[in-house]
Amino acid sequence: MNEIKPFTANVPQADLTELADRLARVRWANELPADQVTDGVQRGPVPPGWEYGVPLEYVRRLVSYWRDGYDWRHWEAKLNEHPQFTTEIDGQNIHFLHVRSAEPDATPLLLTHGWPNSVFEYLDLIGPLTDPRSHGGDPADAFHLVIPSLPGFGFSGPTHEKGWNRYRTARAWAELMRRLGYERYGTHGNDAGSFVAPEVGRIAPDHVIGVHVTQLFSFPSGDPAEFDGMSAQELEYVRFLQHFNDNMSAYAKLQQTAPQNLAHALADSPTGQLAWSAQLLGGTSDDHVLTNVTLYWLTNTAASAARFYYEDHHAEHPAEPTTAPTGLASFAFDFTPLRRFAERDHSNIVSWNEFERGSHWATQDAPDLLVGDIRQFFRSVS
DSSP states (O other): OOOEEEEOOOOOHHHHHHHHHHHHTOOOOOOOOHHHHOOSOOBTTBOTTOTTSSOHHHHHHHHHHHHHTOOHHHHHHHHHTSOEEEEEETTEEEEEEEEOOSSTTOEEEEEEOOTTOOGGGGHHHHHHHHOGGGGTSOGGGOEEEEEEOOTTSGGGOOOOSSOOSHHHHHHHHHHHHHHTTOSSEEEEEOTHHHHHHHHHHHHOTTTEEEEEESOOOOOOOSOGGGGTTOOHHHHHHHHHHHHHHHHSOHHHHHHHHOHHHHHHHHHHOHHHHHHHHHHHHTTSOHHHHHHHHHHHHHHTOHHHHHHHHHHHHTSOOOSSOBOSOEEEEEOTBSOOOOHHHHHHHBTTEEEEEEOSSOBTTHHHHOHHHHHHHHHHHHHHHO
């Protein structure tokens, strides 16, 4: 049961042919005229023209590129440039990249992606993190990287039983690092990975040297006393949190409550999978969007990825805060936490940096800032 097997991504050509056939027969959704959708003013995180959701013009353009320009085999080959493996943990097949640095004293680091992303989220960080000598860094900042696919996502999917929430995933990650022979390691996460990474620190406190995340999802508890003495800036953060919750979390509400409802449509329509994923990935490059969408489509993991939200929403959450040394890199166009709430949930925050650029997908639009913050944080806790 502890066997670790080499893995190479090699999607059957018949699956790609079938995808192309479905894209050729798309039936487009209708939408309101553009002048009724938007006044062209951006309010909060929702871009103009996206007030009702992902616009038809965006989907049409990407489907056209998907059919006539996008090359899955190119990105499959990029993935296969790195050592990949699978192993069974707690009854679930787990896919992961394991890229060791040439630096003998490199720090083992576990990177966890989010939804609707995948291990492709971290491909551009592998070079700078494992080989800092070649990327303007200090060799003392080198990392051995372990980058798993979340259970139910991509090549780690689908799941076949209940309970794959952040806590079960964190236990699986701790077991994975044990199997790989890492006694002491760090952990980093973005999006759903920012839920999982702190729990690895909670579950394996004797092994985790530090937890680095790009979000700390800490919200008001409902106690009015929490708002006493808030500054104007903190109140603005609260308003942003409310706006984000009201306007950007429809996907989470559905996936938390009835993930199977939409799963039937996503399993049948690659165009539907594109639109569902683009509500969050739409600000990244066309190739990044389509690579992740294609991965979900080819592995038919829309349903099991969505179930992660359901399982996590229905889990029993610990009342006590995490205690591992924790660092936050918060980017300008992303969920912005309040430190007073975050410190309620995480009692050992030792690094907190807010940046003036970058988004929810900082690996794509601010990788230099993210790499620099990861290096700085683990230098401070090692």
